[in-house]
Amino acid sequence: MSWQPRAELSVIRERARVYRQIRTFFNTRGCLEVDTPLLMPTTNTDVNIASSEVVCGERRLYLQTSPEFAMKRLLAAASGSIFQIGHAFREGERGRLHNPEFSLLEWYRVGYDYRQLMDEMELLITSLSLRQCDFSRISYTALFGKTLNFDIDEITLEELRDECATLVPGSEPTEFNFNQCLDLLLGMVIAPTMRGYQFVYDYPVSQAALARVSAQDAGVAERFELFFDGVELANGFSELTDAAQQRARFEADNRAREQCGLPCHAIDEELLAALRAGLEDCAGVALGLDRLLMVLLDLDSIDQVLTFRD
C-alpha cells in the first residue's frame, strides 16, 4: 500500500503554475471565474458519455460530465463571459489518456463564434507554455481527405466499413454505424499521424453535440477540437442557443440510448427554460487540464499527472 502521491512534486507545482496563469489570463481579459455544482439531478444525454450516479440520502444525483449546462444557465442570467476550473466525471473511461475523474477548464465567450474562440485558445496555450507555439487548422472533411484520400460527404457506409477493415486490421466493422467508423479511423489511423497543435473544425452535423449548425453549410456544425500530436485536448462550439433544437437533440440522444440498451436520462428542463429565456450568441470550449499538463511536461500517461488515483 503506497500512501504517497502518484505525481512527482514537480508536476504538482506545474499544475499550480498553470492554474495561476489561467486565472491571470482570464481575469485580465474580463472573464468571470465561476463555480458550479458537481452533483446535479440531471445529466448529459450523449450516447457515448456515461454518468456516475451518487446516492445522497433520499435523492439520486449525477456527478457532472462537464459544467456545461450549469454554466449556460449563468450565461442566460446575463453573467457575461465566464470560466471555470474544476473536475468532471465520465464513468468507465480509463486508459493511458483517460481517468474517470479528470480536470477541465471550461470557458464561454459572449458574442464570440467558434473561430474567435480558437484564436483565444491559441493565445491561452501560448501564454501557458511560455514559448511560441505553432497552430494549424484543418476542417474535419479535409483532414480525412488529406490523410485517407476519400470524401466523407461522398463515401457510402459500406465503403467506409471496407476502409475500416483495411486500415484497422482486427476490427470487425460490419455493424458499425457511420460515426463509429469515423471515430475508429480518426482515433486509430489519423490521430497517430497528426503533429503539433492542430485545430480540427466543422464537424459533420451528425456529430454536432451542442454546437450550432453552420449558416453557410447545413451539413456541418460549428464545432472544433484541438489536438497536440494527435492527443485530443479540447472541444468547443458556437453554442446552440435555440431551446426547441436543443430539446430535439436531447430527445434524439435518448432514442439512440434506447436503441443501444442504455438508460435514458431525464432532460434538463432548467437548461431548456434558460435557453427559452434567452441565451446570447456565444462560444464555449472545454480543455482537458490533465492532458494539457502531459503535453507541457512531455509525459505520456495521465497517471503521471494525477495527484492521487482511486
Add this chain to the structure above:
Amino acid sequence: MAGYSTNEFRGGLKIMIDGDPCSIIENEFVKPGKGQAFNRVKIRNLKTGRVLDKTFKSGESVDAADVIDTEMQYLYSDGEFWHFMDPESYEQQAADANAVGDAHLWLKAQDHCEVTLYNGSPIGVTPPNFVELDITDTDPGLKGDTAQGGTKPATLETGAVVKVPLFLEIGERVRVDTRSGEYMSRVKK
C-alpha cells in the same frame, strides 16, 4: 462459458478469439471525448504463438478461454510426447511437440516448468527463465584463458547449443537465460 467485458481487459487475461485461446498482451483504450470508445488489444494465440491486433467496441463481451498456467515437474520424453507431473496431485500430462515447441531444449528431468492447459490439455510449455545445465560436448578449453572475449559453441545435456567462453570444458555446468538462449555464467557443482 463465462465472458469478459472490455472494461475487464488487462495483460494476461485469457480469451477466445476466432475459436482459439488467446492471451492479452496489451490493452489500449481509445475514445474521443464525444464519440465511440474502442479497446485495441494485442493478443497472442496460445496455440500458434502468433501475435495479432484486435479492436473491440468498448462494452462488448468476449468468451473467457478455459486456460490455466500450472507449475509442473518434467519427467521424461518418449520421443513422441513429453510427460509432466503436477507435484501436488501427482496427476500426469503428456504434451506433444506442438505444445512443447522450443521449450524441450531447456527441459531436464525433475526440473519444474510452467505448463499451459487449455480445456485440461497442454498447449504450451514455458521453461524457467534461467536453467543450469551440463556441457556434454565442446572444443577443448584453453587453460587460463579467462580474460579473452572469444566464444565457442557448446552442446548441453538437453541438446541445446549455446555460445560459451573459450575456457569452459565438457562436464562443466552453466547457467543459461532460456528467453534469449544466452550463456550467463559458470556454475560450481
